[in-house]
Amino acid sequence: IVVHEHDDIARLVAGRIAALIREKQSRGERAILGLATGSTPIGVYRELIRMHREEGLSFANVVTFNLDEYYPMAPDSIHSYHRYMWENLFSHIDVRPENVHIPEGMLPRDQVDAACAAYEAKIREVGGIDFQILGIGKTGHIGFNEPGSGVESRTRLVHLDAITRKDAAADFFGEENVPREALTMGVATILDAREIAILATGEHKAGIVRRAVEGEIDIEVAATFLQRHPATTFYVDDAAAADL
Numbered sequence: 001i002v003v004h005e006h007d008d009i010a011r012l013v014a015g016r017i018a019a020l021i022r023e024k025q026s027r028g029e030r031a032i033l034g035l036a037t038g039s040t041p042i043g044v045y046r047e048l049i050r051m052h053r054e055e056g057l058s059f060a061n062v063v064t065f066n067l068d069e070y071y072p073m074a075p076d077s078i079h080s081y082h083r084y085m086w087e088n089l090f091s092h093i094d095v096r097p098e099n100v101h102i103p104e105g106m107l108p109r110d111q112v113d114a115a116c117a118a119y120e121a122k123i124r125e126v127g128g129i130d131f132q133i134l135g136i137g138k139t140g141h142i143g144f145n146e147p148g149s150g151v152e153s154r155t156r157l158v159h160l161d162a163i164t165r166k167d168a169a170a171d172f173f174g175e176e177n178v179p180r181e182a183l184t185m186g187v188a189t190i191l192d193a194r195e196i197a198i199l200a201t202g203e204h205k206a207g208i209v210r211r212a213v214e215g216e217i218d219i220e221v222a223a224t225f226l227q228r229h230p231a232t233t234f235y236v237d238d239a240a241a242a243d244l
Ligand code: GLP
Pocket: 036, 037, 038, 039, 040, 041, 067, 068, 134, 135, 136, 137, 138, 141, 142, 143, 144, 164
């Protein structure tokens, strides 16, 4: 879906999420959402907050799983995805804290594998993700699935690509401060979601959007694996669609 105004992406995606939440609510079920960070989904979160305030959209029956977190990373750091999620969404809605899941960036290294397996188990236990939001990095990563991430990959600790660290440098006041590793859901974890919305805006994303949508499925570009998923929608603005 190509939109002219990037606010339209927020309205469309938030509208779809709200419909899912209400439909689940009417059946007495919980909606399981997979959430992303970065600048692109902020508009979606803003729109969801507006719907909560003005239309009474409740998140009391919503369970969330975030895609990723830097490692190591303290949850209260200004750079953490924990903090991002609370500031940009969770603090403004009625989600129950016990229903929020974000990979833990401060675990000792010897506990990381077990925590990643537990994250996968928790997603399975609640019946899997109904709706997954994704952004896309310059390397074509989804979550932090950098080049070389296989289609079978699951939640794990990964090394960040040099391009990704360079992209994050401004946020961290210098590349040397960007963590070298991160915890991320795997490609397989993401592909298990029943419905996926991947969002990209701006001319700097045009090249990777083209590669993701029109390129061959390639382990060097994780987003190309979405071509195999039966219910993925790519939302782009005119600038990000320029090379299609
Ligand atoms: C980070 C996140 C990704 C996100 C990407 C793009 O690398 N781990 O999940 O999609 O940034 O971010 P932005 O939306 O700011 O372009």
